Amino acid sequence: xxxxxxxxxxxxxxxxxxxxxxxxxRSDRKRSGNLLMNISIGTRLTxxxxxxxxxxxxxxxxxGFQHAQSLNKQSDFYLNLLQSxxxxxxxAQFIQEITSVTQNILVVGNTPQSSQETLxxxxxxxxxxxxxxxxxxxxxxxxxxxxxxxxxxxxxxxANHGQQIxxxxxxxxxxLRTWHVAHAALxxxxxxxxxxxxDTAGTLQQALLEPANADALTALRSLVNFNKRLANSxxxxxxxxxxxxxxxxxxxxxxxxxxxxxxGWLISGTLVRRLLSLRQVTQAVEHxxxxxxxxxxxxxxxxxxxxxxxxxxxxxxxxxxxSRNQHDALMNAADHLFSEMRVVSAxxxxxxxxxxxxxxxxxxxxxxxxxxxxxxxxxxxKTLSEQLYVIARREAERAEAFSxxxxxxxxxxxxxxxxxxxxxxSPSTPQEKHNAQSQPQPSNTQVVAHLYHIREQLxxxxxxxxxxxxxxxxxLYDQSTQMLNRLNEMAFGKMGISVSANVATMIPTYMQEVxxxxxxxxxxxxxxxxxxxxxxxxxQDLDQDLQELYITLSQPASNENVEPVTSIAEQDxxxxxxxxxGATFAYEVTSFSHQLTKLSQEIQNxxxxxxxxxxxxxxxxxxxxxxxx
Amino acid sequence: xxxxxxxxxxxxxxxxRTLSSCKSLILGLFVAIFLCSCTGSGGDGTQLSGTIQIDGxxxxxxxxxxxxxxxxxxxxxxxxxxxxxGSFTGLNDVSSRxxxxxxxxxxxxxxxxxxxxxxxHIVCVIPFSVITNPDIQVSSLTHEQLVxxxxxxxxxxxxxxxxxxxxxxxIVRPATSGTRDTFRKYVLGGRDEGSSNQVLQTDSSxxxxxxxxxxxxxxxxxxLSAIDSSVRQLAIDGKYATKDSIIAGTYTFWxxxxxxxxxxxxxxxxxxxxxxxxxxxxxxAVQKSYIPIRDMPLPQVALTRATDGSRSPSVA
Numbered sequence: 001x002x003x004x005x006x007x008x009x010x011x012x013x014x015x016x017x018x019x020x021x022x023x024x025x026r027s028d029r030k031r032s033g034n035l036l037m038n039i040s041i042g043t044r045l046t047x048x049x050x051x052x053x054x055x056x057x058x059x060x061x062x063x064g065f066q067h068a069q070s071l072n073k074q075s076d077f078y079l080n081l082l083q084s085x086x087x088x089x090x091x092a093q094f095i096q097e098i099t100s101v102t103q104n105i106l107v108v109g110n111t112p113q114s115s116q117e118t119l120x121x122x123x124x125x126x127x128x129x130x131x132x133x134x135x136x137x138x139x140x141x142x143x144x145x146x147x148x149x150x151x152x153x154x155x156x157x158x159a160n161h162g163q164q165i166x167x168x169x170x171x172x173x174x175x176l177r178t179w180h181v182a183h184a185a186l187x188x189x190x191x192x193x194x195x196x197x198x199d200t201a202g203t204l205q206q207a208l209l210e211p212a213n214a215d216a217l218t219a220l221r222s223l224v225n226f227n228k229r230l231a232n233s234x235x236x237x238x239x240x241x242x243x244x245x246x247x248x249x250x251x252x253x254x255x256x257x258x259x260x261x262x263x264g265w266l267i268s269g270t271l272v273r274r275l276l277s278l279r280q281v282t283q284a285v286e287h288x289x290x291x292x293x294x295x296x297x298x299x300x301x302x303x304x305x306x307x308x309x310x311x312x313x314x315x316x317x318x319x320x321x322x323s324r325n326q327h328d329a330l331m332n333a334a335d336h337l338f339s340e341m342r343v344v345s346a347x348x349x350x351x352x353x354x355x356x357x358x359x360x361x362x363x364x365x366x367x368x369x370x371x372x373x374x375x376x377x378x379x380x381x382k383t384l385s386e387q388l389y390v391i392a393r394r395e396a397e398r399a400e401a402f403s404x405x406x407x408x409x410x411x412x413x414x415x416x417x418x419x420x421x422x423x424x425x426s427p428s429t430p431q432e433k434h435n436a437q438s439q440p441q442p443s444n445t446q447v448v449a450h451l452y453h454i455r456e457q458l459x460x461x462x463x464x465x466x467x468x469x470x471x472x473x474x475x476l477y478d479q480s481t482q483m484l485n486r487l488n489e490m491a492f493g494k495m496g497i498s499v500s501a502n503v504a505t506m507i508p509t510y511m512q513e514v515x516x517x518x519x520x521x522x523x524x525x526x527x528x529x530x531x532x533x534x535x536x537x538x539x540q541d542l543d544q545d546l547q548e549l550y551i552t553l554s555q556p557a558s559n560e561n562v563e564p565v566t567s568i569a570e571q572d573x574x575x576x577x578x579x580x581x582g583a584t585f586a587y588e589v590t591s592f593s594h595q596l597t598k599l600s601q602e603i604q605n606x607x608x609x610x611x612x613x614x615x616x617x618x619x620x621x622x623x624x625x626x627x628x629x
Numbered sequence: 630x631x632x633x634x635x636x637x638x639x640x641x642x643x644x645x646r647t648l649s650s651c652k653s654l655i656l657g658l659f660v661a662i663f664l665c666s667c668t669g670s671g672g673d674g675t676q677l678s679g680t681i682q683i684d685g686x687x688x689x690x691x692x693x694x695x696x697x698x699x700x701x702x703x704x705x706x707x708x709x710x711x712x713x714x715g716s717f718t719g720l721n722d723v724s725s726r727x728x729x730x731x732x733x734x735x736x737x738x739x740x741x742x743x744x745x746x747x748x749x750h751i752v753c754v755i756p757f758s759v760i761t762n763p764d765i766q767v768s769s770l771t772h773e774q775l776v777x778x779x780x781x782x783x784x785x786x787x788x789x790x791x792x793x794x795x796x797x798x799x800i801v802r803p804a805t806s807g808t809r810d811t812f813r814k815y816v817l818g819g820r821d822e823g824s825s826n827q828v829l830q831t832d833s834s835x836x837x838x839x840x841x842x843x844x845x846x847x848x849x850x851x852x853l854s855a856i857d858s859s860v861r862q863l864a865i866d867g868k869y870a871t872k873d874s875i876i877a878g879t880y881t882f883w884x885x886x887x888x889x890x891x892x893x894x895x896x897x898x899x900x901x902x903x904x905x906x907x908x909x910x911x912x913x914a915v916q917k918s919y920i921p922i923r924d925m926p927l928p929q930v931a932l933t934r935a936t937d938g939s940r941s942p943s944v945a
Contacts (some may be wrong), residue, residue: 208819222749
């Protein structure tokens with residue numbers, strides 16, 4: 001019964017908590033807008049490092065590619081320049097050769113016996129040189145100009161030397177123009193020579209061909225020089241390229257660094273910030289604030305931990321609330337019990353504390369039970385003491401009367417005093433004594449009868465009155481002992497299940513009081529036994545004496561006819577003994593009744609003091625305990 | 630990254646506080662890097678200062694003068710002295726290092742100026758034109774007629790070429806003139822000028838113009854940049870000196886304008902020569918009736934020759 005009472009309150013909240021907390025964990029987990037939060041930390045770190053490695057690889061690759069490309073462009077450019085330079089230098093030699101050949105032709109032609117074969121050979125070589133130079137220039141203009149090579153153009157543009165492309169074109173155009181004039185003059189010259197007009201040819205050579213050739217040569221040299229300058233420009237371009245590469249490298253490095261930094265910040269942000277908020281919550285819990293909750297974002301480990309912490313905190317808050325409610329209920333019940341106890345301490349034992357299902361309720365139940373038992377015990381004790389008191393009074397009265405009777409007999413004659421004492425002992429006996437004195441025979445039988453009657457009465461008293469009552473007291477003692485045992489059991493059992501410390505501390509004091517009560521009652525039972533023994537012994541003595549008296553009386557009564565006077569005479573020492581014994585007995589009875597009265601009063605006092613003082617001390621103890629709790 | 634994490638752990642408070650400023654800092658860093666890279670390749674911050682002297686061709690002088698003014702405005706610490714004197718004066722002065730740049734209408738012949746550092750910078754094309762006194766109503770002459778007028782002096786009266794009965798007075802320039810050299814080379818076909826020509830003493834386009842304008846029946850030649858309404862332009866073979874006719878190759882009386890230097894180590898000279906090719910200066914050239922060099926295409930010449938030895942059309 002106790003087990004089943006105790007278990008449900010403990011198990012029901014845990015079940016309810018489990019049922020509530022599980023779906024709540026799920027519902028608290030929001031899907032984050034940030035996809036990163038939904039990836040586990042390990043994957044995230046791997047991903048970030050892969051991205052970083054990728055960035056680094058891209059940067060390195062870009063720089064390497066750029067470098068290779070620029071190297072390629074430069075080498076192409078230099079190759080092209082070298083080739084055109086060689087061609088144009090050869091072209092310059094052609095022009096110089098043309099000049100010398102024309103002079104040679106004129107020299108040959110002006111000699112009186114000119115060799116037609118030499119002239120013809122010279123003309124052929126002139127024609128050949130003309131064609132060669134024309135071919136060289138044409139191929140240069142058509143193929144080797146920078147403007148025909150977009151890569152080289154781009155390289156020069158990068159080096160901010162873009163206008164040199166057009167400058168080269170201009171110089172090429174000027175070379176073409178001058179060569180055009182020279183070419184035309186050369187054609188005219190060859191025509192004149194072929195026609196045999198050496199004079200005209202000579203004039204033409206001096207006036208036009210030579211200056212034209214010089215111009216062509218100058219223009220060509222300008223072009224060649226310019227090409228050399230282009231090489232410098234390419235070097236500049238290469239420098240610029242290198243600078244650009246440096247800048248690119250620096251920028252790329254910075255960007256890569258920043259990107260890695262940013263990714264690191266992003267990743268650490270997804271970790272650190274949420275860990276910090278988690279830490280804030282746990283710190284708040286450390287400081288006693290249970291109201292804070294972690295914002296659960298994402299689906300990773302931190303989100304798991306955050307959700308678990310939230311669930312845990314919810315469970316803790318529920319538990320705290322529940323224990324607080326229980327504590328309040330217990331305190332209320334305890335207060336109520338204390339007020340009930342105060343009523344009891346005020347002397348009213350008819351209280352019935354309200355019984356509920358909690359430990360205090362059980363305590364109240366026990367308290368009610370104990371109070372009930374105690375009340376019955378007190379009532380029975382009271383009745384018993386009253387009865388005892390009545391009996392004692394009666395016995396005291398009787399003993400007094402008996403002793404008076406005995407005293408009245410003693411100063412007079414022995415027989416008369418005995419008769420008087422007997423007659424005073426009971427209203428009928430004095431007459432009987434008188435009758436016995438006047439009519440010895442009938443009076444003796446009457447005395448015997450009366451004595452027998454007294455003996456019967458005393459036996460009745462000893463049997464029905466004291467014996468029964470002492471037996472009842474003994475039973476009562478047994479009952480109270482049993483009750484105390486039960487109370488002990490209950491109290492100890494209750495201590496085992498008690499959840500409240502103050503209740504636990506209250507119980508021992510209560511137990512102490514109950515033990516004191518038990519000791520008191522044991523003493524009382526002892527006294528009662530003593531009384532019983534004494535009374536029984538007294539009554540037995542009395543009975544013996546009375547029996548003796550009866551025998552002695554009955555013997556004279558039976559032998560009355562034989563020797564009546566002697567019997568009385570002989571009876572005289574016996575009477576003396578009886579009187580002495582009767583006085584002693586009366587004294588004993590009186591003292592016994594006094595003792596009995598004292599005892600009953602003591603019992604009453606004890607009960608009353610127990611009612612007031614004992615409960616007061618108990619109540620004081622309990623209230624002090626409750627105050628400290 | 631690990632260190633970053635740790636530091637962010639340690640300095641979390643300040644880290645959070647400075648997070649926004651960090652972002653702007655990173656952004657600013659980017660901008661600064663880009664600006665640095667742009668300006669690094671964009672130009673040198675050094676201010677040019679100094680003086681350069683230029684003389685030579687009077688045909689090119691007007692363009693060089695305005696370009697120098699513009700350049701001086703761009704570079705306040707640079708002073709450019711521009712003088713005339715004729716193409717050969719310019720070539721002589723530059724080869725003897727009297728000036729840093731010598732303007733010339735003609736090529737500096739390697740035989741005459743053997744310094745290998747003589748560097749040719751062609752800055753524009755100058756069209757020339759034959760001019761007459763405004764009283765002469767002849768609009769066009771052929772090459773042959775011009776040769777007869779200037780070289781053989783056989784053509785002496787304008788009425789022979791459809792003009793008024795006024796004797797032809799050819800006014801030519803001194804031997805230092807590049808214009809004269811060009812005229813001789815491309816119009817006269819290399820022939821010497823006639824002995825009866827009236828040779829001016831100073832080589833100046835303005836002098837030629839004024840002389841032609843003053844002298845009745847005068848004929849001369851002048852750079853298009855120097856021509857104004859006081860003289861009358863004459864077509865050659867029906868072609869006037871226009872950009873189109875020059876590009877098409879039908880008008881041959883034009884020349885490249887050269888600016889010769891001895892090497893190009895001087896930064897001011899390099900900058901000024903670059904400036905001469907810049908769109909600003911080329912626009913000035915257009916205003917001064919020059920043809921910008923960028924408008925001149927590479928001539929698509931076919932240098933093949935018929936083996937019969939036919940003469941050049943310019944001479945014929």
